[in-house]
Amino acid sequence: MSKFQINEKSIQALTQIAQDAGDKILDIYSSDIAIYDKSDSSPLTEADLAAHHHIVDALGALADLPILSEESSEIPWQERKKWTRYWLVDPLDGTKEFIKKNGEFTVNIALIEYGEPTFGIVHAPVLKKTYVGAKKRGAYVLQEGQKIAIKARPHTQGQAWRVVGSRSHQSPEINKVMDALDGEKDLIAMGSSLKLCLVAAGEAHLYPRVGLTSEWDTAAAHAIALAAGAKVTVLDTNNPFDADAHPLRYNQKESVLNPFFMVSC
Known part of the structure; x- marks a missing residue:
């Protein structure tokens, strides 16, 4: 097993890796190109692969750990199920956010240890925000040259519920969650893994997710949420606030799709 450890030096190195990957995306994102699609020659694919290759090469130089990336996801389960620690x-x-050019896309890097995300970085290059969280070390955001500690904030009596979700696409499952909340509810729209970061930063109370996500979509922000004092649990829409809900875990099965989940505090 690799002796790699999360410490101040490795966190700085990982932060630089994510930010450099973001710069490579921005070089393409900022170019004057009107059409962004998922064809092999599109700017979106070019940006995705540029970031992927940079991250994989840099992580390989940093630690002798396996890497599972959205762009190299065809690793057989027979091999992957043996992993205890991996990136x-x-x-x-945030493909849609990239195409819309609204800036709400991210670079996500997580360390998974025995199914738990213990470290994560979510870097939003256009927004110039970098969220970082590590088990037993807390969470923070880097913005405008400042390092600001973040902490999830539970809902208090009489306060409006701030719920991350879509204003235009309210599914029956989401309505079940909303109906279980007492009092006023405010919906906050956000793209990509930044949704989880809103709860981690105390800017929202809940993020119920009832759409399809893959493990790489959530792991980095999941680690940040945990480090900030939030919970990420499997969501049963018929019992959305089950106190005994299981924590969301990684690399437990052949499929890399997540179940529905809830981020809360």
Whole structure:
């Protein structure tokens, strides 16, 4: 097993890796190109692969650990199920946000240990924000040259519930969650893994997710949420606030799709 450890030096190195990957995406994102699609020659794919190759090469130089990335996801389960520690990467999370050019896309890097995300970085290059969280070390955001500690904030009596979700696409499952909340509810729209970061930063109370996500979509922000004092649990829409809900875990099965989940505190 690799002796790699999360410490101040490795956190700085990982932060630089994510930010450099973001710069490579921005070089393409900022170019004057009107069409962004998922064809092999598109700027979106070019940006995705540029970030992927940079991250994989840099992580390989940093630690002797396996890497599972959205852009190299065809690793057989027979091999993957033996992993106890590995990197889980989404080099460009937020395809729709990239295409819309609204800036709400991210670079995600997570360390998974025995199914738990113990370290994560979510870097939003356009927003110039970098969220970082590590088990037993807390969480923070880097913005405008400042390092600001973040902490999830539970809902208090009489306060409006701030719920991360879509204003235009309210599924029956989401309505079940909303109906279980007492009092006023405010919906906050956000793209990519930044949704989880809103709860981690105390800017929202809940993020119920009932759409499809893959493990690389969530792992980095999941680690940040945990480090900030939030919970990420499997969501049963018929019992959305089950106190005994199981924690969301990684690399437990052949499929890399997540179940529905809830981020809360």
